[in-house]
Amino acid sequence: MAKAFSIEDGNLTTVPLTSxxxxxxxxxxxxxxKKGSGDVFKKSDxxxxxxxxxxxxxxxxxxxxxxxxxxxxLNNFLFELSEEFSxxxxxxxxAQAIQNYEPRARVKKVNVDLNPxxxxxxxxxxxxxxxxxETVTLEVDLVRLR
Amino acid sequence: MAVIRSSDLDFDAIKENLKTYFQAQxxxxxxxxxxxxxxxxxxxLAYNTHINGLIANMGxxxxxxxxxxxxxSVVSHAETLGYEITSQSAATATVTLTVSTSDTxxxxxxxxxxxxFTTTVDDITxxxxxxxxxxxxxxxxGTFQFKTSEGLTAIPISQGTLKTKxxxxxxxxxxxxxxxxxxxxxxxxxxxxxxxxxxxxxFTTYTDVQNVVRITPQSTVFIIREAPNGFYDLIFSSNNVLxxxxxxxxxxxxxxxxxxxxxxxxxxxxxxxxQISFNSxxxxxxxxxxTNSSGGSEKESIESIKANAPLAFATQQRLVTAEDYKALxxxxxxxxxxxxxxxxxxxxVPPIYGRTYVSLKFKDGISSTVQxxxxxxxxxxxxxxxxxxxxxxxxxxxxTSFLEISVSFDFDPDQTGSTxxxxxxxxxxxxxxxxxxxxxxxxxxxxxxxxxxxxxxxxTAILNxxxxxxxxxxxxxxxxxxxxxxxxxxVTIASPDDVNYRVESGxxxxxxxxxxxxxxLGTNKLEVVNIITGDVLVDNAGSYNAxxxxxxxxxxNLTAFEGESVKVSIVPANExxxxxxxxxxxxxxxTLTSARATIDYQNTATTL
Numbered sequence: 200m201a202k203a204f205s206i207e208d209g210n211l212t213t214v215p216l217t218s219x220x221x222x223x224x225x226x227x228x229x230x231x232x233k234k235g236s237g238d239v240f241k242k243s244d245x246x247x248x249x250x251x252x253x254x255x256x257x258x259x260x261x262x263x264x265x266x267x268x269x270x271x272x273l274n275n276f277l278f279e280l281s282e283e284f285s286x287x288x289x290x291x292x293x294a295q296a297i298q299n300y301e302p303r304a305r306v307k308k309v310n311v312d313l314n315p316x317x318x319x320x321x322x323x324x325x326x327x328x329x330x331x332x333e334t335v336t337l338e339v340d341l342v343r344l345r
Numbered sequence: 346m347a348v349i350r351s352s353d354l355d356f357d358a359i360k361e362n363l364k365t366y367f368q369a370q371x372x373x374x375x376x377x378x379x380x381x382x383x384x385x386x387x388x389x390l391a392y393n394t395h396i397n398g399l400i401a402n403m404g405x406x407x408x409x410x411x412x413x414x415x416x417x418s419v420v421s422h423a424e425t426l427g428y429e430i431t432s433q434s435a436a437t438a439t440v441t442l443t444v445s446t447s448d449t450x451x452x453x454x455x456x457x458x459x460x461x462f463t464t465t466v467d468d469i470t471x472x473x474x475x476x477x478x479x480x481x482x483x484x485x486x487g488t489f490q491f492k493t494s495e496g497l498t499a500i501p502i503s504q505g506t507l508k509t510k511x512x513x514x515x516x517x518x519x520x521x522x523x524x525x526x527x528x529x530x531x532x533x534x535x536x537x538x539x540x541x542x543x544x545x546x547x548f549t550t551y552t553d554v555q556n557v558v559r560i561t562p563q564s565t566v567f568i569i570r571e572a573p574n575g576f577y578d579l580i581f582s583s584n585n586v587l588x589x590x591x592x593x594x595x596x597x598x599x600x601x602x603x604x605x606x607x608x609x610x611x612x613x614x615x616x617x618x619x620q621i622s623f624n625s626x627x628x629x630x631x632x633x634x635x636t637n638s639s640g641g642s643e644k645e646s647i648e649s650i651k652a653n654a655p656l657a658f659a660t661q662q663r664l665v666t667a668e669d670y671k672a673l674x675x676x677x678x679x680x681x682x683x684x685x686x687x688x689x690x691x692x693x694v695p696p697i698y699g700r701t702y703v704s705l706k707f708k709d710g711i712s713s714t715v716q717x718x719x720x721x722x723x724x725x726x727x728x729x730x731x732x733x734x735x736x737x738x739x740x741x742x743x744x745t746s747f748l749e750i751s752v753s754f755d756f757d758p759d760q761t762g763s764t765x766x767x768x769x770x771x772x773x774x775x776x777x778x779x780x781x782x783x784x785x786x787x788x789x790x791x792x793x794x795x796x797x798x799x800x801x802x803x804x805t806a807i808l809n810x811x812x813x814x815x816x817x818x819x820x821x822x823x824x825x826x827x828x829x830x831x832x833x834x835x836v837t838i839a840s841p842d843d844v845n846y847r848v849e850s851g852x853x854x855x856x857x858x859x860x861x862x863x864x865x866l867g868t869n870k871l872e873v874v875n876i877i878t879g880d881v882l883v884d885n886a887g888s889y890n891a892x893x894x895x896x897x898x899x900x901x902n903l904t905a906f907e908g909e910s911v912k913v914s915i916v917p918a919n920e921x922x923x924x925x926x927x928x929x930x931x932x933x934x935x936t937l938t939s940a941r942a943t944i945d946y947q948n949t950a951t952t953l
Contacts, residue, residue, distance in 0.1 A: 223374060224374060224375055225372070225373050225374040225375060226373060226374075226375040226381045226382050226383055227373060227382045227383050227386065228382065229382040229385070241373075242382070247375055247381065250381070250382060251375070251378055251381045252380060254380045254381070254382065254385065255379075255380040258380075263379075263388060264356060264388060264391075264392045264395075265356045265357065266379070269379060300378075300379045300380055301379075301380050302378070303378060
């Protein structure tokens, strides 16, 4: 059954009412590596989402202008005393940050491996890209150098 | 293509503009996701724009006196308007200083500058000091009373810590600015001395340019101004343009008081820190407080500067309006004057154009020599330099009008432990104090209801009150001489009445009889009456003009009068409000002020 719209509502008789848009994620590569043509590389689809998730995790809260709650604060955890937080705290923070600020990713699992004797931590995030259902695993190894 | 609006200052709005721009192209799509690299780049761009916009906005705001927020900007704007910003001010009290000795040979002693006194306000001890040296002369019995150069016994002492800064003048081509790194400096207390060399004992005293009216090549002036960081910059003439400049190798010694401002106000008891020595003997200084410390204040606030600087600029430090005369004269001669009023010749009675009339009220104890010197000084320093050329300044002595206040009140003894007599005395004292404290200066208006309100509030036993007010001028007649007299009142006089007299005088001797003069009931003619017998001695001794407030006596010849003058009292047309004109000052005649109580037990059950 064809639906009719008034002229005031846009006279859509010549325009299809529904369309299927394939969402393509296209982002700039934050390494700013140079292509042969001199242009910067792009990240697309799952790679773009993966870069975004890593960016969120590595941003400390209050670091981004005018968005004080943005970020997973992994750097902050790295420089805090190991007694003041647990692996669960990190897991919750990471999962919450991705949920709040990366709608393209659905977190499946977060794994945190703390190694306070070596001032290091390893965070593994497994998530699904919403549009493609592709499962991506991101590993972040952090070590204090000073 | 989307338009990027450059007028947005808000970070989110700027970023949203950039996103809108990206919507129109397909190269990158992730600008909407906060974690994306593109979003990070947009953050940097938006933040940069935001900060630039903010700085531009603040810069423009600081460029105008009315919108500036930083004190340094406001101070700078005020300076370009020639406005002198008030620094932190030291509280000042006045005291009498006496030294009692048995030494009758020493004729004169001096009290050095910066003699210190200690006092306490709210359990905190403060030091006050003299800012000048004072001289005391032996009264013949060994008692020395210090006096100011004007002859006043009230010596001013100011709160603060004496600080000294010494500068050596370098190459004058450098146009040095001498910094006083003290935000609590009271710039009014600055004493600047310039010595020829670092070891020289002779020096030249420099004066604040704000206190100088005319500058010649020989003038020795300095400029003190607040620096952006709250300190003070001391500046001298450059290349002898603004008077003399200190020369290379000179030593500049600056002494000033660093004060605590308003905290030291209301100190009342002062103790000298040291005794005074002369003729190998040491004596105590006896201090009696004349006025408690007051006038201590913090630095002028930003809001105050914003309000006053444009107004000060408008006056241009010139004597143009009557208010200019009042403000400038009082500002420069407040050490001897308690009040000033001025009015244009066109407002005078009779009008005389081309003149400004000035009336000065001197403080008690100022000698006639100092009074004349002050008038001469106003004429030569202020009028001749700052007034409009064709306008002459004419001094008029203030005329005191005395109020005679008669209060009647209902008094319920059950409401208080005080007697009617005590309450009468209290009411009379209140009336006298009301006039003394609120009037007694130029342009002060007596309002009957204000005094009645004060009286009603004295005690619950005072049930209601009413008041008759008369105004009195004092006539000093020439004895044994037939003469006409005119007595001017600053108010209109009540119209003649068949019951009450409108004009009445005090007692005098006329043709051998103790007499008074008064108006004939129902007329404005004056008659002289024997106060003992009631006989009318002169039927037509003059008249009074109710509308102009003038009482005229014709062919009047007295042989004696009671007291120092003949008191002439009138009933004002409006007793509720008495506005003295021009040079008139309202005071009170205590002897003719009275209060009378009527006993009222508030018993409403009694019959009429």
